[in-house]
Amino acid sequence: MQKETFSLVIVVPCYNEEAVLNETTQRLLGIAGHLKADGVSTHILYVDDGSRDATWSMINQLSAAHAEVWGLKLAVNAGHQHALWAGLEAAVPHADAIVSIDADLQDDPDVILQMVAHYREGADLVFGVRDDRSSDSWFKRATAQGFYRMMQAMGTDLVYNHADYRLMSRRAVRALLAFPERNLFLRGMVKQLGFRQAVVTYARQKRQAGESKYPLSKMLAFAWDGITSFSVRPLRLFIGLGLVFILVSFVVIGWALVVHFSGHSLQGWTSLLISVWFVGGAILIALGVIGEYVGKIYSEVKRRPRYIEDCRCGMPGGATG
Ligand code: UDP
Ligand code: MG
Numbered sequence: 393m394q395k396e397t398f399s400l401v402i403v404v405p406c407y408n409e410e411a412v413l414n415e416t417t418q419r420l421l422g423i424a425g426h427l428k429a430d431g432v433s434t435h436i437l438y439v440d441d442g443s444r445d446a447t448w449s450m451i452n453q454l455s456a457a458h459a460e461v462w463g464l465k466l467a468v469n470a471g472h473q474h475a476l477w478a479g480l481e482a483a484v485p486h487a488d489a490i491v492s493i494d495a496d497l498q499d500d501p502d503v504i505l506q507m508v509a510h511y512r513e514g515a516d517l518v519f520g521v522r523d524d525r526s527s528d529s530w531f532k533r534a535t536a537q538g539f540y541r542m543m544q545a546m547g548t549d550l551v552y553n554h555a556d557y558r559l560m561s562r563r564a565v566r567a568l569l570a571f572p573e574r575n576l577f578l579r580g581m582v583k584q585l586g587f588r589q590a591v592v593t594y595a596r597q598k599r600q601a602g603e604s605k606y607p608l609s610k611m612l613a614f615a616w617d618g619i620t621s622f623s624v625r626p627l628r629l630f631i632g633l634g635l636v637f638i639l640v641s642f643v644v645i646g647w648a649l650v651v652h653f654s655g656h657s658l659q660g661w662t663s664l665l666i667s668v669w670f671v672g673g674a675i676l677i678a679l680g681v682i683g684e685y686v687g688k689i690y691s692e693v694k695r696r697p698r699y700i701e702d703c704r705c706g707m708p709g710g711a712t713g
Pocket of ligand 2: 494496498599604
């Protein structure tokens with residue numbers, strides 16, 4: 393099995409990444425060169441997620457200059473997860489294995505060689521795990537750590553400190569693409585595929601150029617999506633909380649009656665007011681949570697396309713650019 397040849401596609405979602413694209417291409421072509429010597433034919437598929445800068449024209453140039461570079465352009469920004477999905481769908485007919493990696497070189501591309509070694513040994517999924525986050529700001533580190541803890545508490549099975557840097561065999565990608573949901577949270581979905589899994593670790597680097605496309609608001613939205621797409625525990629949490637409130641209200645009722653019959657009913661005002669507000673607040677929160685799930689159901693039943701393809705470049709049978 394050792395030097396068996398196979399084809400690998402590296403899928404890279406890009407949103408306004410003109411600042412880093414050349415460097416990324418150089419690094420990935422370097423990896424492709426190494427792999428070629430090892431019998432692996434490698435292609436790089438850039439998915440332009442509706443960028444508003446020169447990203448797409450750069451991808452076109454790179455694709456014209458290097459046969460290894462392919463491009464896929466989405467008509468409108470669909471978000472990182474959906475762009476990645478688009479890349480997987482486009483790449484799977486041409487690949488025995490697919491690696492997904494961010495455009496900004498924060499995830500050490502050299503690790504791809506180790507991923508391929510695991511794939512050769514029979515792994516269907518190889519997760520890239522950051523074991524050193526010292527290059528992240530303390531804020532990013534704290535929020536990321538909080539995120540994984542929270543996901544764990546909510547019962548979502550994740551690989552700790554694994555983002556979307558992974559290798560998937562073709563059968564793993566096909567199994568993933570059979571998931572019908574629109575609310576994508578790939579790192580949770582991938583974990584549910586089973587198959588033979590392996591882990592490679594690396595130190596996370598600083599972004600090579602450009603700035604993060606995940607401001608705090610997008611990060612929070614993503615974490616919230618992760619929880620509500622994967623766990624019904626928040627719903628149960630509020631049922632439990634509701635029961636506690638009912639118990640408390642029995643105590644309050646007893647106390648209010650005692651106060652009433654002892655002739656000091658005016659005193660009850662404070663506690664009544666507090667409990668009315670408190671319970672009212674709890675109900676509103678619970679309604680909000682339910683609303684969130686209803687919203688998810690709504691977006692699922694609409695069955696809208698996950699992304700809209702505009703054109704491709706460099707790809708076999710798809711040069712519509
Ligand atoms: N990205 C994307 N669509 C978006 C936002 C981001 O395709 O709407 C891509 C982005 O170009 C990058 C990857 O997703 O390749 C991760 O984004 P980023 O590095 O900005 O996130 P961070 O590492 O700061 O969490
Ligand atoms: Mg990044």
